[in-house]
Amino acid sequence: MGLNIKPLADRVLVEPAPAETKTASGLIIPDNAKEKPQKGTVVAVGNGKVDEPLTVKVGDTVLYGKYGGTDLKLDGTDYLMMRESDILAII
Numbered sequence: 001m002g003l004n005i006k007p008l009a010d011r012v013l014v015e016p017a018p019a020e021t022k023t024a025s026g027l028i029i030p031d032n033a034k035e036k037p038q039k040g041t042v043v044a045v046g047n048g049k050v051d052e053p054l055t056v057k058v059g060d061t062v063l064y065g066k067y068g069g070t071d072l073k074l075d076g077t078d079y080l081m082m083r084e085s086d087i088l089a090i091i
Helices: none
Strands: 011-016 039-045 061-064 070-074 077-083 087-090
Antiparallel strands (some): 011 077, 039 061, 061 087
């Protein structure tokens, strides 16, 4: 059934990776101390701007700034809508 949303211009819809629940050494992180993830998967992209085509595509795993994007909840799933310029890297 797919998402029924189409970002405009240079906007990208990202599904954030789940927050880490344990540290590398195995300690459980309480909910109130979890960092907002800064990695996610691109699920929808706009058409870009005339002079700036988009470089990310659906399915890319990306890193973005800590405060990048606008939180959205669609069909019970959390997403971030951001400009491509808020994306730091494709990994």
